[in-house]
Amino acid sequence: MSSYRTATSGHTRDLNRSAIFRLIVTTGPIARTTIAKILGLSPATVTAVTRELLDQGVVRVAERAPSKGGRPALLLELVGGAASAFGVKIAPDHLVGVRVNLEAELVERQEVAFDATAPDAIETLTSILSGWIRPQPGDPPLLGVGLGVAGVFDAATGTLDSPLLGWRDVKLAEIVQNQLRLPVFVDNDVNTLAVAERLYGRGHDVENFLTVTIGRGVGLGIVAGGDIYRGFGGGAGEFGHTSAVPDGDLCTCGKRGCLETVVADPALVADARRRRLLKRGQGIERLRELAADGELQARQIYHDAGVQLGRAVADLVNVLGPELVLVGGEGTQAWPFLSDAFQKAYDANVFPPLGHVPVEVEPWDDAKWAIGAATLVLRASFGAPLDDDQSDFVRARLEAVAPAAEVVA
Numbered sequence: 001m002s003s004y005r006t007a008t009s010g011h012t013r014d015l016n017r018s019a020i021f022r023l024i025v026t027t028g029p030i031a032r033t034t035i036a037k038i039l040g041l042s043p044a045t046v047t048a049v050t051r052e053l054l055d056q057g058v059v060r061v062a063e064r065a066p067s068k069g070g071r072p073a074l075l076l077e078l079v080g081g082a083a084s085a086f087g088v089k090i091a092p093d094h095l096v097g098v099r100v101n102l103e104a105e106l107v108e109r110q111e112v113a114f115d116a117t118a119p120d121a122i123e124t125l126t127s128i129l130s131g132w133i134r135p136q137p138g139d140p141p142l143l144g145v146g147l148g149v150a151g152v153f154d155a156a157t158g159t160l161d162s163p164l165l166g167w168r169d170v171k172l173a174e175i176v177q178n179q180l181r182l183p184v185f186v187d188n189d190v191n192t193l194a195v196a197e198r199l200y201g202r203g204h205d206v207e208n209f210l211t212v213t214i215g216r217g218v219g220l221g222i223v224a225g226g227d228i229y230r231g232f233g234g235g236a237g238e239f240g241h242t243s244a245v246p247d248g249d250l251c252t253c254g255k256r257g258c259l260e261t262v263v264a265d266p267a268l269v270a271d272a273r274r275r276r277l278l279k280r281g282q283g284i285e286r287l288r289e290l291a292a293d294g295e296l297q298a299r300q301i302y303h304d305a306g307v308q309l310g311r312a313v314a315d316l317v318n319v320l321g322p323e324l325v326l327v328g329g330e331g332t333q334a335w336p337f338l339s340d341a342f343q344k345a346y347d348a349n350v351f352p353p354l355g356h357v358p359v360e361v362e363p364w365d366d367a368k369w370a371i372g373a374a375t376l377v378l379r380a381s382f383g384a385p386l387d388d389d390q391s392d393f394v395r396a397r398l399e400a401v402a403p404a405a406e407v408v409a
Contacts (some may be wrong), residue, residue, distance in 0.1 A: 087374025
């Protein structure tokens, strides 16, 4: 059977509904007349669709726009609390889960120890999730679950490869969805951060930007033309596995001299141990403490890492020409010791006509990764019909939200 679907008059209505809802989410408060003008729809169509959204309770009247005469226009905005989404950041040794409202605002946060290498790791994951998402009286409807994982997720086949977790060819979304009976989305965790920044964060008004993450590994999320770029098979963004040092240390990917082997936290810890700065059982936290205390060798380790990262990010900018680079991840907790060397190396290696591209460091927040995963669900709620069955599943759940008790129109 062919996998494509053909648009019908019902799908045309759904396309209009999705476009209007997306505009209210991303631009509101906004007047109906402005919606019609931006989308090129008739006022009657916009009125009919927004009436449905108002009756459903996912949109409300915010205020009346100032009038130059006649009746002031109504401004429509999203009702953030009408529904929720759940997001999970899957790390090798712990899980962070968050529930967010439709505006990606944090409602609830959970964290638990987790062993990704255990034989029953995925069964444990679904069991933990089942407890986390169990509804309580008064909870708004849950639209779905997003999972952010370090690795390569191929949306076409639904398979995940995560060397960091030791998971190969895992149909993670399918397994978890079968257990939870909810829409489940999976993506590379850095991509989820980039999606969150695009929809709700610093990249909201930026069409082309990069999200670089440092910590246990080195990641990259690419937003091009306003959308995430995943590459063939979901493999785009393996920045940490670009070559940095000829014949360098062995990387987890099996190659030598990858950027991760000189910039990621495990590499910095290994260097510190070679220098006898760290004792058995001590890790990156102790190395940061030594650097903060002014220990010269610890400062040198971070200086060298800053140089390598600055050069590598300059190369990214030279090739991709973004408007903005965001740097995040747990490794930014050491940014005071990386920044000077990074900036000098970046300035020295960036192509001069692109020297204006700003590099901004995001404060470290472990929950932000999980919020990014939740935005996979929120994004699906206002995506275009015919995208995929999972997105249709989310929109169907959103349309099933109980009508508001009282509506102003």
